[in-house]
Amino acid sequence: xxxxxxxxxxxxxxxxxxxxxxxxxxxxxMMVNNKVDITTPFVEIINRSQAxxxxxxxxxxxxxxxxxxxxxxxxxxxxxxxxxxxxxxMMGGDGTTLPEEVTDMHISAISEAMNQMMGTAxxxxxxxxxxxxxxxxxxxxxxxxxxxxxxxKMFADDKKDFLKVTFRLTVGQVIDSIMVQLYPIELAKTxxxxxxxxxx
Numbered sequence: 784x785x786x787x788x789x790x791x792x793x794x795x796x797x798x799x800x801x802x803x804x805x806x807x808x809x810x811x812x813m814m815v816n817n818k819v820d821i822t823t824p825f826v827e828i829i830n831r832s833q834a835x836x837x838x839x840x841x842x843x844x845x846x847x848x849x850x851x852x853x854x855x856x857x858x859x860x861x862x863x864x865x866x867x868x869x870x871x872x873m874m875g876g877d878g879t880t881l882p883e884e885v886t887d888m889h890i891s892a893i894s895e896a897m898n899q900m901m902g903t904a905x906x907x908x909x910x911x912x913x914x915x916x917x918x919x920x921x922x923x924x925x926x927x928x929x930x931x932x933x934x935x936k937m938f939a940d941d942k943k944d945f946l947k948v949t950f951r952l953t954v955g956q957v958i959d960s961i962m963v964q965l966y967p968i969e970l971a972k973t974x975x976x977x978x979x980x981x982x983x
Contacts, residue, residue, distance in 0.1 A: 788828065788946065788968055792975040797826040799974055800948045800964060802911055803904040810903040814896055815872035817955035821962070828968075829947045835928050837949070837961055838862060844924045845897045852909065852916035853977075855970040859897070860963040863925075866893055868957050878957030890923055897921045912977045946971040 812819040841863040867881040
């Protein structure tokens, strides 16, 4: 049976995402030594097949597993060029020397950045929901956009609809792009209930 989500619930998710990712942006700013802005998000319901509509060639999936306070996971999607620019900045570059090949060292660096960012987001989510929230270290996967096999495997329950939260991401003069978060509908509804105090 399809699970629906109301416009009010979508607004709540937008507010939660705005708060948590705003704090995550501050953490990222310190790591890349550049001003980072993440705009107020746009929230919509999409089908699984629409998840990569904003992306070409290669992108990076950052899978976040909740281990305390919430059940389930959500996914952040970053563009290939943005990830490479962030890695260059983290390694002391100016964000314009982009590697052709992404090595294990690069993946390790971006994984650590995502771990710190999403750890900050989880901490702020704890405050918003008035309960402890913790995550396991995020998993970072490089995805060939033409092949969504890894994406399909992430959500074995085969739910077709997701809540898509789209942010504009700017980092200094180097990145002006978008960043997407995907929430399974059930997780989005749980977040709304907790935020509104309807946790039974």
